[in-house]
Amino acid sequence: MSTVTSRLWLAAVAAVALGTAPMAAPAQTRGGGGTVADVKVEGSQRIEPATVISYMALKPGDEYSDRAVDESVKSLFATGLFANVQIRRQGSSLVVTVEENPIINQIAFEGNDRFDDTKLTAEIEERPRQVYTRTKAQSDADRIQQLYRRSGRFAVAVEPKIIKLDQNRVNLVFEIREGDLAKIERINFVGNRAFSNGDLRDEILTKETEWWNILASNDTYDPDRLAVDQEMLRRFYLNRGYADFRVVSAVSELAPDGEGFFITFTVDEGERYKFGKIDVNSALPGVTPEELKTVIVTNEGDWYSSKSVEDTIQALTTYLGDRQYAFVDIQPSVQRNRDEQLIAITYEISEGPRVFVERIDISGNVRTADEVIRREFELAEGDPFNASRLKKSETNIRNLGFFSKVDIKPTPGTAPDQTVIQAAVSEQSTGELQLGVGYSTSDGPLGNVTVRERNLLGRGQDLRLSTSLSGVSSEIDLSFTEPYFMGRNLAAGFDLFRTTRDNQSFSSYNETNTGFALRMGYPLSENLRQTLRYRLNYRQVSDVSDDASRFIKEQEGNTLSSAVQQSLTYDRLDSRINPTDGYRITLSNEIAGLGGDVHYLKSQLSADWYYPVTDSMVLNIGGQLGHIIGLGEDVRINDRFFLGGNSFRGFQTGGLGPRDLGSDDKDALGGNNFALGSVELSFPLGLPSEFALQGHAFTDFGTLWGTDDNGPGVVDDAALRASAGVGVSWASPFGPIRLDYAYPFAKESYDKQEQIHISFGTRF
Numbered sequence: 083m084s085t086v087t088s089r090l091w092l093a094a095v096a097a098v099a100l101g102t103a104p105m106a107a108p109a110q111t112r113g114g115g116g117t118v119a120d121v122k123v124e125g126s127q128r129i130e131p132a133t134v135i136s137y138m139a140l141k142p143g144d145e146y147s148d149r150a151v152d153e154s155v156k157s158l159f160a161t162g163l164f165a166n167v168q169i170r171r172q173g174s175s176l177v178v179t180v181e182e183n184p185i186i187n188q189i190a191f192e193g194n195d196r197f198d199d200t201k202l203t204a205e206i207e208e209r210p211r212q213v214y215t216r217t218k219a220q221s222d223a224d225r226i227q228q229l230y231r232r233s234g235r236f237a238v239a240v241e242p243k244i245i246k247l248d249q250n251r252v253n254l255v256f257e258i259r260e261g262d263l264a265k266i267e268r269i270n271f272v273g274n275r276a277f278s279n280g281d282l283r284d285e286i287l288t289k290e291t292e293w294w295n296i297l298a299s300n301d302t303y304d305p306d307r308l309a310v311d312q313e314m315l316r317r318f319y320l321n322r323g324y325a326d327f328r329v330v331s332a333v334s335e336l337a338p339d340g341e342g343f344f345i346t347f348t349v350d351e352g353e354r355y356k357f358g359k360i361d362v363n364s365a366l367p368g369v370t371p372e373e374l375k376t377v378i379v380t381n382e383g384d385w386y387s388s389k390s391v392e393d394t395i396q397a398l399t400t401y402l403g404d405r406q407y408a409f410v411d412i413q414p415s416v417q418r419n420r421d422e423q424l425i426a427i428t429y430e431i432s433e434g435p436r437v438f439v440e441r442i443d444i445s446g447n448v449r450t451a452d453e454v455i456r457r458e459f460e461l462a463e464g465d466p467f468n469a470s471r472l473k474k475s476e477t478n479i480r481n482l483g484f485f486s487k488v489d490i491k492p493t494p495g496t497a498p499d500q501t502v503i504q505a506a507v508s509e510q511s512t513g514e515l516q517l518g519v520g521y522s523t524s525d526g527p528l529g530n531v532t533v534r535e536r537n538l539l540g541r542g543q544d545l546r547l548s549t550s551l552s553g554v555s556s557e558i559d560l561s562f563t564e565p566y567f568m569g570r571n572l573a574a575g576f577d578l579f580r581t582t583r584d585n586q587s588f589s590s591y592n593e594t595n596t597g598f599a600l601r602m603g604y605p606l607s608e609n610l611r612q613t614l615r616y617r618l619n620y621r622q623v624s625d626v627s628d629d630a631s632r633f634i635k636e637q638e639g640n641t642l643s644s645a646v647q648q649s650l651t652y653d654r655l656d657s658r659i660n661p662t663d664g665y666r667i668t669l670s671n672e673i674a675g676l677g678g679d680v681h682y683l684k685s686q687l688s689a690d691w692y693y694p695v696t697d698s699m700v701l702n703i704g705g706q707l708g709h710i711i712g713l714g715e716d717v718r719i720n721d722r723f724f725l726g727g728n729s730f731r732g733f734q735t736g737g738l739g740p741r742d743l744g745s746d747d748k749d750a751l752g753g754n755n756f757a758l759g760s761v762e763l764s765f766p767l768g769l770p771s772e773f774a775l776q777g778h779a780f781t782d783f784g785t786l787w788g789t790d791d792n793g794p795g796v797v798d799d800a801a802l803r804a805s806a807g808v809g810v811s812w813a814s815p816f817g818p819i820r821l822d823y824a825y826p827f828a829k830e831s832y833d834k835q836e837q838i839h840i841s842f843g844t845r846f
Contacts (some may be wrong), residue, residue: 118146119174126180127250129163137161140176154178162215183213184244184252193258196233202256205229214244214252223256230260234302236336236343237261264303265291267342273330273349276322285318286311288345303343308332312347319351320388325418325425326352355386358417358424365432366407374431377401386425398429399470410434437467439503440495446507450484454542455505457566458482467492467501479507484537486510512537542566544575555583567602574602588736588750588834590630591638593720594622610652618678619643623720629746633791637719644678647671655692662700665691673713674721681713682721699765706758706784716790722752725786727836730758732782732805732824737834739786744795748832751789751796758784767810774813781806782824797832804828807837 120142123131135141138154151169158167158180166181188210191202206222208214219242230238238261245253269290271279283290288311291301300307312329319327330348337343357380362371377397380390395412402410411434417426441463444452458478460471476490487508492501513535534546544563550556563575577599584592597619605611619642626638649670655661667689675681690704708723727735736750762780769775783804789796807824822839829835 116146116174118142118144118176121176121178122172124177124179125182127182128185129180129182134158134178134180138178146171146176162213162218165215182250183215184246184250186210186212186214186254187247187251188253190253190255191258192255193260196235196260197229202226202229206256208254214254219244219254226256226258230258234263234304235261236264236303264336265342266301266303266345267291267337268344270344270346271349272346274351276324276351276354282315282318282347286314291342303334303345305334308334308345315347315349317388319349321390323354323356323385323387324351325355325386325388326350328352353420353423355418355423355425357382357384357386358419358422358426360426361428363428363430366402366410369402369407369431374398374401374429378429391427394429396470398431402431403468403470407433437499437501439463439465439467440497440500442503442505444505444507446485447509449509449540450507450537450542451540454482454484454537454540455479455507457571459503461503472503479505482537482542484509484512484542554585554587555581557581570604572602572604574600576600585736586625586627588724588726588734589634589719589752590627590745590747590749591623591634591719592625594624596620597643606650609654610650613649613651615647615649617643617645617647619645621680621720627747631742631745631749631751631791633742633751633793633796634719634749641680641718642678643674643680643721644676645672645674645680646676647673655690661690661692662694663692665689675713680718680721681715682710682717683713684708684710684721695763699763702760702762702764704760704762706756708756710754712790717754719752722754722789723756723786724750724752725756725758725784726834727839728841730782730784730803730805731780731807731822731839732826732835732837733803733829734834734836737836738803738830740789740791740796740798741832742791742796743832744793751791751798753786753798754788754790755800756784756786758782776811776813778809778811778822779807780809780822780824783828797830799830801830802828803830803833 118140121135121138121140123134126134137157139157140146140150140154144150155167155169158164158178163183164180165183168179170177170179186208189203189206189208191199194202205225207225208218208222223240223242226240227238230236230240237259239259241257243255243257245255247253266288267290269279269283269286269288271282274282287300287307288304289301312332315329316327328350330350331346333346333348335344335346360375360378360380360382362374362378364371364374377394379393379397380387384390391414395414398412399410411432413430415428415430417428418424419426439461442456442459442461444455447455459475460478461468461475472490472492476488479485479488479490485507487506489506491504493504494500495502531550532546532548534544534548536544538545542565544561544565546561547559548561549558558580560578561575563573565573567574579598580594580596582592582594586592597617599615599617601613601615603611603613621641621643623634623638623640626635647670649668651666651668653664653666655664655666668687670686672684673682674684686706686708688704688706690702693701693703695701710717710721710723723739724736725739726733726737730738736752739753739756740751742749742751760780760782762778765777765779767773767775767777781804783802785800785802787798787800789798792798803826805824805826805828807822809820809822811820820841824837824839826833826835826837
C-alpha cells in the first residue's frame with residue numbers, strides 16, 4: 083500500500099471514530115444528573131418521613147440517577163409498609179409520595195364448619211395490629227385452601243376481603259366456601275390379568291364411595307393413603323409369587339366439579355415364580371445346615387412368597403436365639419431364574435456383631451408411669467440386643483391399649499458394642515363409658531352400662547363397674563385388676579357381683595347369686611398361662627312355681643358356695659379378637675367345699691382350632707367336655723350343665739338333656755356330663771368388603787346326660803343331638819349382629835327346639 087493511500091485510510095478511520103464518539107456520552111449524564119438537595123415525603127401517616135428516607139437508596143447530597151430511583155422504589159415496596167410508591171424530581175429536590183398499607187384491626191373467618199377459628203388462625207401468618215398486604219393475605223388464603231384439601235375438600239374456595247375502618251385500619255375477613263368432600267368415584271386398574279379389579283380393590287385402603295359406606299372415611303382422596311395403597315398392592319403380589327411386580331403409576335384425576343376423584347393404578351404383574359432350591363449356609367459353630375432346614379417354613383416347588391421368606395428368617399432367629407445365639411445375621415441370597423420362573427434362596431447365617439443394651443429411654447408418657455412401659459420389655463439394660471425380642475416388646479406395649487402410637491427403635495450407644503433403645507409413645511384416653519343395647523333370642527331385650535378405667539392413676543391398673551339388664555336377667559359387677567402384683571408378672575384382682583336370672587322358661591325357678599371372687603393369673607411360658615380363683619357365693623333358688631318338678635322344689639332355698647378354681651390355657655391364636663389361624667386349649671378344675679353348704683368337683687376341657695382355607699375363608703373346629711361330681715352329696719341343679727341357645731344352636735336354652743316329663747312344664751334338670759362339638763366355615767358373601775357381611779355354615783353336635791334326680795317321668799340318656807345350619811353376621815357401625823338358622827336333625831321327642839337365633843348388641 084502506498085504512503086498516500088495509507089494516510090487516506092487512517093483519516094477515514096479517524097473520521098468514523100470522531101463521528102461515533104458522542105453516542106456514548108449520555109451514560110454519564112442519564113436522568114439529568116445533578117445532586118439531590120433534599121428529599122420530601124408526602125402521604126405518610128404512621129411512618130415518620132425520616133424512616134421512609136432511611137429505606138431509600140438516594141439520600142440528600144447523593145448524585146441523582148434513574149437506577150438509584152428504581153432501587154429506592156423497590157426497597158420501599160419490599161418493606162411491606164406501602165401499597166403504592168411514586169418518586170419524582172422537583173428541581174433539586176426529590177419528592178416521594180407514599181400510600182401506606184393499612185393496619186389489621188381484626189381477623190375473622192366466615193363459612194368454616196369443618197375447622198374452627200383456632201385451627202385456621204394457626205395456619206395463617208397475618209395477625210391483628212400487623213400491616214396488611216394483599217400478597218400475604220392471598221398467601222394465607224392459599225394455606226387455608228391447602229388445609230381443606232388435605233382433609234379431602236378439593237372444591238374449597240377461599241377469598242380474602244377487607245372492611246375499611248377509620249385511621250387507615252381494616253378488618254380482614256376470609257370468606258370460605260368449603261364444598262363437599264372429594265369422594266372416590268371410581269378406582270380402576272390397568273395391566274392386571276391374574277386378579278380382578280374387585281380383588282385388588284379389596285386389598286387397598288382407599289375405597290370407592292357407596293351409599294352404604296356413610297360412616298367410612300376411607301372413600302375420600304388422600305395422597306398419603308394412595309402411597310400406602312401402592313405398597314399394599316406390591317406386598318399382595320409378592321406374597322403370591324409375582325416377584326417382578328411393580329406399580330407403574332398411580333394417577334388421580336379430579337372431576338371438573340372438584341367433588342370427586344378417579345384413581346387409576348397401572349400395574350405390571352410380570353411372571354409368577356415358584357421356590358427353587360432352598361439351602362442354608364451356617365457359619366455358627368455347632369449348628370448344622372441340616373437342623374436349620376427343619377425350621378424353614380417353605381418347600382421347593384411352592385409358589386414364591388416374600389412373607390414366607392420373612393417368616394423363615396423370624397423362625398431361624400427364634401430357633402437360634404433359643405440356642406443362645408443372640409447375635410446372628412441372616413441374609414437371604416436370591417437367585418432368580420427368569421426362564422423357568424424359579425427363585426432359589428440360600429439363607430446365609432453368620433454371627434453378627436455383639437451388641438448389648440446400654441439403656442432404655444422412654445418418652446411421650448405424660449400420665450403413664452415409666453414402670454408400666456418398662457415391664458413390658460422383653461429386653462433389660464445389659465442384655466444382649468435381640469431384634470425379635472425388641473419387636474415382641476413393641477407388640478406387648480401396643481397390646482396395653484394405653485397408647486395411640488408406639489415407636490421403638492435402637493440407636494447407637496456410647497460405645498460400638500452398645501445400643502440405646504428409644505421408646506416413643508403417644509398416650510390416648512383409657513377411660514371408657516360404654517352404653518349397650520341389644521336383643522337376643524335367649525335373653526330378649528338387653529341393656530348394659532359400663533364405666534371403666536384401664537390405666538388407673540397411670541399405673542396400668544384396671545377398674546370396672548358394669549351393670550346389665552335383660553328380659554330374663556340382671557347383673558352388677560365391680561372388678562379390679564393389678565397386672566403386676568408386687569412387681570411380678572402376676573395379674574391379681576377381685577370381683578364383687580350380684581346376678582339374678584329368670585329360668586322359668588325352661589326350669590320353673592329363679593336364681594340369685596351374690597358374692598365375691600379373688601383371682602390371680604401368671605404365665606408359665608410364652609403361650610401357657612395359669613389362673614387361680616377363689617369364689618364365695620351366696621345363692622338363692624326362689625319363685626319355684628307350684629307345678630314345677632319336685633326335684634326343683636326340693637332344692638328351693640339358700641346355700642353358700644365356697645369354691646377354688648384353676649385353669650390352664652395354651653394359646654397359639656393369631657388374634658384374640660378375630661382369630662383366623664392357630665389354636666387354643668383350656669383345662670379348668672373347680673372344687674367346692676372349703677366351707678359353705680355345697681360340695682362338688684367340676685372339670686372342663688375346651689379346644690378351638692382355626693384354619694385359613696383361603697385368604698377370606700376360615701374353618702373353625704371346636705370341642706368341649708365337662709364333668710361334675712358331688713362330694714358326699716347330690717349335685718344341685720344350679721351347679722349342673724345346661725346346653726342350648728348360644729351353646730348349641732337349634733335348641734332352646736336348657737332345651738336338651740335330662741328332663742322331668744312328669745312336671746307340667748317338663749322342666750329341664752341339667753346334666754352332670756356333657757360333650758359338645760362344632761364345625762363352622764366362615765366365608766364372604768361375594769358383596770363388597772365395605773358391607774362387612776360374612777356367611778357361616780355350621781354344624782353342632784353333642785349330648786348332655788347324667789343327673790342325680792331319678793324317678794318316674796325323668797328321662798336321662800346320652801343320645802346324640804346334632805344340628806346344621808347357616809348364618810350371616812354383620813359388623814355394623816352399631817355393633818355385631820348375627821342371624822342363624824339351625825335345623826336339629828338328630829334330637830329326642832322331648833327336646834325343645836329353636837331354629838332361628840338372633841343376637842344384636844352395640845357399645846357407643
